[in-house]
Amino acid sequence: MSDELTALITLAEQDKLIWEVQRKLRGIPVQLADSRKRLNAEQVLLDEVKIPWEQWDGEIREKESTIEIAQETITRFEEHMKAVTTQHEYMAARKQIDEARRLNVRLQDEIVESRVKQEELEPQLKEVQTRYDKVLEDYQVVEAEILKVQSGLEADIAGYEQAKSEVAGKVDSQSLKYYERLASSGKFPALVPTVAGICSGCNIALPPQDYNQLIANPARYKTCSHCTRMIYYEPPAPSEEEQEEESRSA
Ligand SMILES: [Zn+2]
Numbered sequence: 001m002s003d004e005l006t007a008l009i010t011l012a013e014q015d016k017l018i019w020e021v022q023r024k025l026r027g028i029p030v031q032l033a034d035s036r037k038r039l040n041a042e043q044v045l046l047d048e049v050k051i052p053w054e055q056w057d058g059e060i061r062e063k064e065s066t067i068e069i070a071q072e073t074i075t076r077f078e079e080h081m082k083a084v085t086t087q088h089e090y091m092a093a094r095k096q097i098d099e100a101r102r103l104n105v106r107l108q109d110e111i112v113e114s115r116v117k118q119e120e121l122e123p124q125l126k127e128v129q130t131r132y133d134k135v136l137e138d139y140q141v142v143e144a145e146i147l148k149v150q151s152g153l154e155a156d157i158a159g160y161e162q163a164k165s166e167v168a169g170k171v172d173s174q175s176l177k178y179y180e181r182l183a184s185s186g187k188f189p190a191l192v193p194t195v196a197g198i199c200s201g202c203n204i205a206l207p208p209q210d211y212n213q214l215i216a217n218p219a220r221y222k223t224c225s226h227c228t229r230m231i232y233y234e235p236p237a238p239s240e241e242e243q244e245e246e247s248r249s250a
Helices: 003-083 087-168 173-184 208-216 240-249
Strands: 191-195 230-233
Touching (some): 003 087, 003 173, 003 191, 003 230, 173 230
Parallel strands (some): 191 230
16 A cells, blocks of 8 residues: 555544544534523523512612612701791701601601512522522533533544644645545545445445456555545455464464
């Protein structure tokens, strides 16, 4: 077998390995999405409780700051009342203070109401939050494992590409171009052995003349007249008897 044919066979072997790894890589987003499903379902349950709870929380904070501002208004008008000289000014200040106090009482009541609702929801919130956290933790473990597998596969591909580039120099540039064109056009694998006169790419028998030429020149590849793949002659595997014979003589 020539160096070129050996190199081409190596290229084809590496491409087959790359193809298998790429197939596995394509499955990874599906695996990730599958393991996310349970987390997403828990997220929905959590949101159902957490969103209203947080909404009340926001409303409470808003009302508390309104109360604070109203309280400042009350203080300011109380100070002002000490300095007023007319009944009219006194009544106006009194009115402002009363309004601010009424507002505060209403807001305090509303805050109490929201807090009661929050308290009622609290055990449920705790329960779904705990469950969500556990599912998230499990998901993160699975995700890390999947991503580890993914980077392992990517490293494998880099290794196969490296092996390809090491032998590519031994292949004539025309042959290499032809090989790559076949591979990229979906003729995969682009280089195949012939098995008992049959192209193992398209499984169609070679014209006897072509097959005889292959046998006569086992160091060279030919192209399959049917599928255009590069084909080479691979001697049939020795039978068991022949293997025994060989091991005895070795
Ligand atoms: Zn063929």
